[in-house]
Amino acid sequence: MFIRNWRRVLLRASSMWCVYIAAILQVAENAIPYMSDYLPWWMPIAVLVLAPLFRILSQGGLDADKQDHADETR
Structure with missing residues (x-):
């Protein structure tokens, strides 16, 4: 199983990285x-x-x- 746009997935997950870092700090x-x-x-x-x-x-x-809808049409 290969994620075609793995860089974009990691970039869009940046808000969750903040949550993970805060939990680790705590x-x-x-x-x-x-x-x-x-x-x-x-x-x-x-x-x-x-x-x-x-x-x-x-x-x-x-x-x-709107952006998610634009992603689906590509």
């Missing part, structure tokens, strides 16, 4: 001793705030329905 802060001394408490929150922005950028705007 786990690291709570699980690794002394990590909270180096990792600011607001870092996971800041990464999560960026997730919607990355979603809008990766889909090319707020009109995702």
Whole structure:
């Protein structure tokens, strides 16, 4: 099974990457001793705030329905 447009899929998944990174930062802060001394408490929150922005950028705007329809006609 091969994904023909794997680069585009990874680019459009950039908003989910923000969620994954925030989760990893939160786990690291709570699980690794002394990590909270180096990792600011607001870092996971800041990464999560960026997730919607990355979603809008990766889909090319707020009109995702029109873009998805254009993708299907190609």
